[in-house]
Each structure stands twice: as C-alpha cells, then as structure tokens.
Amino acid sequence: xxxxxxxxxAILLILLSAACASAPPVVKQAPVFYPxxxxxxxxxxxxxxxxxxxxxxxxxxxxxxxxxxKEIIRQLDKPYGVAIQDGRIYVCDTNxxxxxxxxxKNTFAPLQxxxxxxxxxxxxxxxxxxxxxxxxxxxxxGQVVMFDKNDFYVKEYGISGEWRPVDAVAYEDKLYxxxxxxxxxxxxxxxxxxxxxxxxxxxxxxxxLSMPTNLAFDSQGFLYVSDTGRFQIVKLDRDGNLRxxxxxxxxxxxxFARPRGITxxxxxxxxxxxxxxxxxxIFTKEGQLLFFFGKAGYKPGDLFLxxxxxxxxxxxxxxxxxxxxxxxxxxVVIVTSQFGPRMVNVYGLGKEKGKKYPTEExxxxxxxxQRKKLKKENPEGKTDEGEKKAE
Numbered sequence: 001x002x003x004x005x006x007x008x009x010a011i012l013l014i015l016l017s018a019a020c021a022s023a024p025p026v027v028k029q030a031p032v033f034y035p036x037x038x039x040x041x042x043x044x045x046x047x048x049x050x051x052x053x054x055x056x057x058x059x060x061x062x063x064x065x066x067x068x069x070k071e072i073i074r075q076l077d078k079p080y081g082v083a084i085q086d087g088r089i090y091v092c093d094t095n096x097x098x099x100x101x102x103x104x105k106n107t108f109a110p111l112q113x114x115x116x117x118x119x120x121x122x123x124x125x126x127x128x129x130x131x132x133x134x135x136x137x138x139x140x141x142g143q144v145v146m147f148d149k150n151d152f153y154v155k156e157y158g159i160s161g162e163w164r165p166v167d168a169v170a171y172e173d174k175l176y177x178x179x180x181x182x183x184x185x186x187x188x189x190x191x192x193x194x195x196x197x198x199x200x201x202x203x204x205x206x207x208x209l210s211m212p213t214n215l216a217f218d219s220q221g222f223l224y225v226s227d228t229g230r231f232q233i234v235k236l237d238r239d240g241n242l243r244x245x246x247x248x249x250x251x252x253x254x255x256f257a258r259p260r261g262i263t264x265x266x267x268x269x270x271x272x273x274x275x276x277x278x279x280x281x282i283f284t285k286e287g288q289l290l291f292f293f294g295k296a297g298y299k300p301g302d303l304f305l306x307x308x309x310x311x312x313x314x315x316x317x318x319x320x321x322x323x324x325x326x327x328x329x330x331x332v333v334i335v336t337s338q339f340g341p342r343m344v345n346v347y348g349l350g351k352e353k354g355k356k357y358p359t360e361e362x363x364x365x366x367x368x369x370q371r372k373k374l375k376k377e378n379p380e381g382k383t384d385e386g387e388k389k390a391e
Contacts, residue, residue: 031324032301034293034347041352043293043333045301046322048342049089049101051075052108074099074108076343079336080307081125081167081261085132087318091336091344092123092308098136100151101344103318111151118145118153125167125214125308135168135175144168144177144188157188169215176223178212185212185225185240199223199240207242209234214261214308218268218285226259226272233262233272246270246287251277253367254289261308265331265349271309273335278303280335284360289367293347294335301347304340309333311349319346328353 033041049055052074076099081092087103090111097120098111114120122140129135132149142160147153157175158165164181174196175188184200200209210229217223222243225234231249233256236242247256257276264270268285278296280303283289294303312332323329329348337343351357358366 029300031327032299033327034301035291040355040357041327042291042349044324044327044329044348044350046319046332046346046348048300048346049108049344050342055101055103055106055108057106078338079343080338081123081127081137082308082310082334082336082344083126083128083134084310084312084315084332084334085128087315089334089344090126090128090134092126092136094122094124098123098126103315111147113147113151113153114145116153117156118147120145124165127167127169129170133170135170137165137168137177139164139166139180144175155193157193158186166213167215169217171217171221171223176215178215178225180211180213183209183211183229185209185215185223185236197240199236199238200225202240203242213259216262216264216270218264219266220268224262224264224270226262228259231256231259233259233270244287246272246283253292254281254283260306261336263309263311265311266313271311271333273306273309275305275307275338278306280306280309280333284364288364290360290363291367298341300342301345302340302342303335303337303345305338307336307338309335316348319348322346323348323350326352 032045034043076091076093077095079091079093083090089101091099093099097114099108100111101108120136120138120141122138123136124139125137127135134147136145138145142163143156143158144165145156163179165177166180167178169176170190173190175190177186179186184198186195187197187199188194189196200212209225210227212225213228214226215223221238223236223238225236227234233246235244247254249255251257256274258274260273260275262270262272270283272281274281279292279294281289281292296302316329316332319332320329327348327350329350331349333347333349335345337345
C-alpha cells in the first residue's frame, strides 16, 4: 500500500509542477492601436507585466495544501531600465534590484548574480551586449556592475563616490556610461576597466552635455544621448563632437519636456520617451518626427511616467499570441512606466495585413503639417497642462 501512495503523490506533484510552469491564459480584450482608428495602425499594445501574477500560474488551494505553502506574490515597485534576451525581460527596479520575468519558465525573480559582490543598491538602467553580458548602472552604489550571459557577477566599473552612473552601453571594446553628476559620458576599456575617454565637454560650451540620462548607438556608431538638462536628444561622434540635436523645450510635437529613455531600430529610427507627456516619439535618422504613441492614463496601452524603451526583433514569438489576427508584427517595443497598474508595457510594431501604408516621406510631410497646425493654434508652444508638467 505504501508503494502505491508514494506513486500517487509523485504523480500529483508532477502535475502540480506542470500547472505552475504553464503560462497564464491570454485575457481577451479589444485591441488597442496607435494611431487610433480610422488611421492605419502602426503600434498595437500587446500585454504588460507588473507582478508574479502576470506570468506565474495561480496555485490552487489544493495545491497550496499539498505543498504546505502560501502563494507568494512579488511585484515591481518603481522600475526604470529594461532589456530583453532569450525570453527573459530584465527590469531595473530602483527600489529593489534587477528583477527578471522569465517567459520560458514563467517565473518572476531577482537577478541571480545580484548578491555578494554583485549586490545592487539602486539599479537605474541595464543593457545587454551581443554576447549576452549585462551592464547595470547603479546610481547609489556608484558603479556599473557587469553580469555574464548566465546572469552571474563578473566585475564592476568606476569608483564609488566620484560620479553618478545612470546608463551604460557597450560598443566594440568600450563601455560608454552616462554620468549625470559631472554632465558627461565616461568611456571605459571593457577589458581593463580604466577610463580612456570623457565625452560631453568638447567644442563650444553651447555644445556641451548638461544632464545625460540615457544612451543608444545607431548602426553607424554614432552615440545618442538623452539630455534632460538640454531638453534634447544629442548626437555625438565617438570623439565627443556634436553632430546634431533633436527637439527642444516645449509641448508641441517634436519637442520635449522631460526626455528619458531612447533606442534605435534597424532603420536607425529614434524612439524617445517623454516622461512629462507620457508618450514615445519616433524620428527618422535625419531627426524628423514620424509619429508618436502612448498617452497618460490607466487603461491598457496607457503610460504613467514612462522611463525606458527598447526595440527587439528576436523575441517576437513570445508575444505573437497577443497580436490581433489582422496585425502583422515586425518588432517588439517595450516601455516601462514608473507608476500605475502596468509597469512593463509590451507593444508590437507592425502593419495591418493587406493595407497600403504611406512612405516615410509621406509620413514626414504629414507630421510637418500637424506640427504647423498645432503651432498656429498655439504659437507659444505651451499648454497649461504642459507648463505644469514641465515644472
């Protein structure tokens, strides 16, 4: 009899484990598109992640009785940076550590290597290089901490107390780090950890960086810097020379009040988050506005103090099931909100099937018409709401 009881319990535990590992069912809801109908859609809101409830299968009361444990719910507190690799979404929770939504295992847990020498205090941003190494900028620890492709601690860059690193991106054999305290981008040798260059104070003083917060490279190796102090996105070459700017202070389309996260897609289109207006603006490689998406609110697709953005082409399969059958996804766009019910927002960049879309030149012309119309209606380029948020 004991043999049969053990066999039954073993089978039961296997079934419970399988249930816990399965993904939560897709909740059917009306699709959210940007621009809104009747305009042709370019962005669809797909899903969001805020807590373990969004990814882990809820354990039944019987399951808790069998395992003898209570259901533990973990959740994000105040996220900023985000990155994705092989079905794992890495989120910098500034009030905790780097948290990982694993879409393969359907788990939500702290970064494995963020303990001991890899312990994080206030992680702001994270980036992942082509080899899977992760670079976490920790503003309070005062260092950039490197983890390998398996999420284990490797080493750190910088000396605590001398600066305030808020973003770090590896390019070729160097690590570029935004230092908001000193208004510059420090460049480290990836191998030795030594500072080999400082960018941001080259040329005329009007060309200098002020408060760099987020970094991104285009396909040509130009460095883009989101500068909160300048209310602009600044384009630099790798010697630190100013090669152009995008935007200026204002509330009209193409302007910024609180620029935050930036990224570029395969076409070198720039995606820039504005935390004041809860939007993402998309620009051509020449710096002309194409379109924007997002708005303030609590509904699916809305943003609440957005911070970071990433465009990804390798993980589409994990989100395909959320896409409307009429919408074909070309890339995944992930945007974090620091507050609200949906903190890691996943969108699909794509097109409606069977529809003819305007060319980029036509989009630029349309955006310019919209900009002129708004400027005519509001010559000062401000609204009461915009002024309050900008303050």
